[in-house]
Amino acid sequence: MYDVKKGYEAAKEFYAQYGIDVDEAIRIADETPISMHCWQGDDVGGTELKEDKSLTGGIQTTGNYPGKARNGEELRSDIEEAMKFIPGNLKMNIHANYQEADHFVDRNEIAPEHFDKWVDWAVEKGIGLDFNPTYFAHPKSENGTLSAADEDVRKFWVEHGIKCRQIGEYFYKKTGKPCVINHWTPDGDKEVPIDTLGPRERLKKSYDEIFEATKDVEGVIDGIESKVFGIGAESYTVGSHEFCMGYVMKANKDHIIMTLDDGHYHPTEMVSGKLSSIFTFADSVLLHVTRPVRWDSDHVVGFDDETKAIFEELVRMNKLQDTYVATDFFDASINRIAAWVIGLRNTRKAMLAALLQPNAYMKELEAKGDVSARLAYKEEFKAAPFALVWDYYCDQKGVGVSLDWLKDVQQYEKDVLSKRA
Numbered sequence: 001m002y003d004v005k006k007g008y009e010a011a012k013e014f015y016a017q018y019g020i021d022v023d024e025a026i027r028i029a030d031e032t033p034i035s036m037h038c039w040q041g042d043d044v045g046g047t048e049l050k051e052d053k054s055l056t057g058g059i060q061t062t063g064n065y066p067g068k069a070r071n072g073e074e075l076r077s078d079i080e081e082a083m084k085f086i087p088g089n090l091k092m093n094i095h096a097n098y099q100e101a102d103h104f105v106d107r108n109e110i111a112p113e114h115f116d117k118w119v120d121w122a123v124e125k126g127i128g129l130d131f132n133p134t135y136f137a138h139p140k141s142e143n144g145t146l147s148a149a150d151e152d153v154r155k156f157w158v159e160h161g162i163k164c165r166q167i168g169e170y171f172y173k174k175t176g177k178p179c180v181i182n183h184w185t186p187d188g189d190k191e192v193p194i195d196t197l198g199p200r201e202r203l204k205k206s207y208d209e210i211f212e213a214t215k216d217v218e219g220v221i222d223g224i225e226s227k228v229f230g231i232g233a234e235s236y237t238v239g240s241h242e243f244c245m246g247y248v249m250k251a252n253k254d255h256i257i258m259t260l261d262d263g264h265y266h267p268t269e270m271v272s273g274k275l276s277s278i279f280t281f282a283d284s285v286l287l288h289v290t291r292p293v294r295w296d297s298d299h300v301v302g303f304d305d306e307t308k309a310i311f312e313e314l315v316r317m318n319k320l321q322d323t324y325v326a327t328d329f330f331d332a333s334i335n336r337i338a339a340w341v342i343g344l345r346n347t348r349k350a351m352l353a354a355l356l357q358p359n360a361y362m363k364e365l366e367a368k369g370d371v372s373a374r375l376a377y378k379e380e381f382k383a384a385p386f387a388l389v390w391d392y393y394c395d396q397k398g399v400g401v402s403l404d405w406l407k408d409v410q411q412y413e414k415d416v417l418s419k420r421a
């Protein structure tokens with residue numbers, strides 16, 4: 001291993017030339033919570049006591065890497081293993097299908113106690129819990145959920161949404177940390193329907209009913225997530241971007257915000273390009289960080305141009321603290337713990353990289369009209385000695401410098417994952 005401290009000192013000197021306080025950047029990146037999604041650990045299968053765990057809703061995991069978690073205990077132990085190598089403040093994000101009742105409980109009947117194992121675990125670790133209704137992978141989700149024309153089906157899912165907000169409040173009360181709920185429904189159609197308005201009016205009605213029935217719930221923030229299409233629903237998505245943005249803006253309630261998932265748009269449409277428009281009208285957003293390859297493929301987050309651009313935007317707008325950052329990917333083709341470690345480290349890395357730029361000075365240059373210097377600075381910092389600061393930060397947090405974590409994850413695969421049937 002090279003002399004990490006020496007590298008940090010040299011990088012500190014480099015950044016100081018541009019008035020950048022490396023330690024302050026580390027502090028901010030370290031304290032900003034990232035909500036780590038539980039569903040990478042078992043391909044979104046969940047822990048409900050039911051036979052059929054097939055994934056529906058137009059999302060897909062591909063691959064069959066051995067060793068996926070088969071129950072809540074295994075999942076939490078895998079999460080703990082991954083967490084050893086992820087620096088900074090974390091929350092845990094679970095889905096409603098990760099309930100652990102000792103008998104089958106249907107989605108419209110879930111209750112706080114069915115999540116007590118997660119709550120006890122989170123309290124013991126001192127972390128917050130976020131939540132997601134599960135409007136898919138269920139026999140009643142085949143012809144729509146919150147937008148279903150069948151009133152019994154629609155009501156069933158409204159009850160599920162209501163239960164989820166009550167559970168979110170329970171998480172808040174138990175952990176002392178606000179619970180961020182992401183509301184996503186896959187409802188859509190393979191062909192453009194003749195009636196495109198009816199399903200959207202029903203979805204609006206359902207959200208209204210969920211929020212009205214739970215208006216006294218405390219400590220919950222609700223993200224409304226849009227999507228362009230899903231597998232099998234290629235032509236029409238009820239909860240489109242325009243629908244969700246319209247819903248959030250019209251609701252005009254502090255707790256109802258937009259969720260922007262960077263896999264949920266046309267391939268050339270960038271979330272980084274949307275953030276300032278949204279922040280012109282909204283005080284906060286929920287971000288789902290993923291890596292779409294040609295579609296919403298949910299590849300492991302990379303330290304790629306778009307991830308970096310998203311965090312640059314947030315830092316430059318001074319909106320990082322107003323953004324609920326969550327990861328959302330599911331890759332079953334590689335070691336699932338490695339997937340978490342790589343994706344979560346890259347998310348934090350992009351955040352730190354954005355903080356290590358002369359943002360205030362570049363803004364000044366732009367305001368003065370010195371656009372040549374603006375471009376020169378932008379380009380120069382792409383090759384700044386960022387990795388030396390990142391390595392130092394990881395060293396300080398004891399999460400493994402560079403690839404140190406890899407051999408431990410491989411060992412865990414040998415000792416634990418490979419023994420799972």
Ligand SMILES: C[C@H](O)[C@H](O)[C@@H](O)C(=O)CO
Binds near residue numbers: 182184225
């Ligand atoms: C499993 C999650 O609910 C899901 O990933 C959702 O957030 C989404 O992005 C669906 O495409």
Ligand SMILES: [Mn+2]
Binds near residue numbers: 225261288328
């Ligand atoms: Mn998402």
